[in-house]
Amino acid sequence: MLQHHLKPWKTAYRIIGPLSLCLLVSCGAAPESYSSAEIEADAALPTEAAEAGSAPSPGDSTAQLVGDTSPPQVKSQLIKRASLTLSLEDVDAAVDEIGSILSQQQGDVLELRDEGNAAQGMPRRVEMQLRVPQTNLESTLRSLKALGEVDYQSVTAEDVSNQLVDLQARIRNLRKSEEALLEIMERSGSVADILAVSQELSAVRETIERAEAQLSNVQNQVAFSTITLTLESTSVPLPSTTPVGSALGQTWQASTRSFRTVTVGLLRLSLWLLVYSPYWAILLGGSFWGYRRWQRRQSIPLLKDQS
Numbered sequence: 001m002l003q004h005h006l007k008p009w010k011t012a013y014r015i016i017g018p019l020s021l022c023l024l025v026s027c028g029a030a031p032e033s034y035s036s037a038e039i040e041a042d043a044a045l046p047t048e049a050a051e052a053g054s055a056p057s058p059g060d061s062t063a064q065l066v067g068d069t070s071p072p073q074v075k076s077q078l079i080k081r082a083s084l085t086l087s088l089e090d091v092d093a094a095v096d097e098i099g100s101i102l103s104q105q106q107g108d109v110l111e112l113r114d115e116g117n118a119a120q121g122m123p124r125r126v127e128m129q130l131r132v133p134q135t136n137l138e139s140t141l142r143s144l145k146a147l148g149e150v151d152y153q154s155v156t157a158e159d160v161s162n163q164l165v166d167l168q169a170r171i172r173n174l175r176k177s178e179e180a181l182l183e184i185m186e187r188s189g190s191v192a193d194i195l196a197v198s199q200e201l202s203a204v205r206e207t208i209e210r211a212e213a214q215l216s217n218v219q220n221q222v223a224f225s226t227i228t229l230t231l232e233s234t235s236v237p238l239p240s241t242t243p244v245g246s247a248l249g250q251t252w253q254a255s256t257r258s259f260r261t262v263t264v265g266l267l268r269l270s271l272w273l274l275v276y277s278p279y280w281a282i283l284l285g286g287s288f289w290g291y292r293r294w295q296r297r298q299s300i301p302l303l304k305d306q307s
Contacts, residue, residue, distance in 0.1 A: 079158040079218075080134055080225040082141060088148030091124045091233050097147060098128065098229070105140045107132035110226075124233035129226065137225040144229060151232070160218055167215040174208045 088094050095112075102108065111129040132140045137155075145153070181201040185194065273280070 076159050077161045077164050077222050078134075079160055079221045080137055080155065081158075081228075082137065082155045082225065083153065083228045083230075084141065084144055084150070085152040085230040085232065086144070086148035087151055087232050087234050089234055091126050091231050094147050094231055095126060095128075098130075098144070101140065101143045102130065102132070105132050105136040105143070107136070107140065123235075124231075126231040128229045128231070130229055131224050131226055134223060134225045137227075140227065144227070148231070152230075160222065164215065164218060164222075167211055167218070171208060171211050171215065174204055174211065178204050178208065 086094070099109075108131050109128060110131050111127075113127045115125040115127065130140075141153075141155075178201065181197055181204060184197050185201065
């Protein structure tokens with residue numbers, strides 16, 4: 001009974017065994033089926049790689065593929081501002097030298113304030129606001145620091161890359177909206193629809209102008225850096241003393257001017273009173289007449305009482 005059940009398995013084994021052997025033999029003979037030209041090309045690869053240098057490794061190929069798929073790096077857009085305080089002897093000479101430095105660095109003076117007053121014995125202090133191309137900021141700062149002793153310096157940077165990208169994308173979208181509205185305007189429609197589209201088109205164009213102005217402003221701040229420069233004099237001028245004779249002379253001149261002013265004022269007042277004298281006479285006469293009449297009314301009750 002057991003042999004009856006094992007008989008089909010023996011038959012299958014006799015068929016599968018030769019087939020498996022044929023497959024193994026064919027797999028072992030497969031490399032010999034290549035052509036001689038392909039074999040020579042494979043043998044020449046190491047020689048060509050040796051002549052060209054070193055053969056690329058799998059790691060290099062992987063790195064090259066990764067580099068090709070990575071997004072390109074965008075340069076950061078920065079707004080740079082600098083502050084610098086210098087102490088020096090001659091402020092005027094430094095201001096002239098700063099003008100030469102700005103001419104070399106293609107910069108400009110935006111503001112200049114002179115706060116010092118030598119006549120009052122205060123130290124000279126000059127504040128300037130300069131603008132230079134951002135590429136020349138470092139060289140300009142080096143030239144300025146050579147003018148005197150540095151008391152304070154700072155450089156700040158603000159990244160506006162995202163802001164520029166947002167503004168550019170906003171302008172592109174607004175341009176597309178403008179084109180769509182222009183296409184709608186070209187179609188035939190009622191007057192009310194055309195007026196509504198025209199108003200919407202005006203609003204879109206106004207928004208585009210504001211966005212472009214903002215973009216231009218940010219780009220200008222990126223292209224040019226601002227330097228706040230303070231120049232302080234190390235020497236304090238002594239207040240000038242006035243001689244006694246000069247002081248007395250100035251007092252005499254001031255007193256004579258005051259006397260002349262008061263005299264002229266009194267003469268002018270007299271002329272005004274003289275011109276308006278008729279009115280004053282009428283006013284005084286009316287007041288005197290009213291006073292006399294009031295006295296008479298007061299005297300009548302007294303006379304009646306006495307009688």
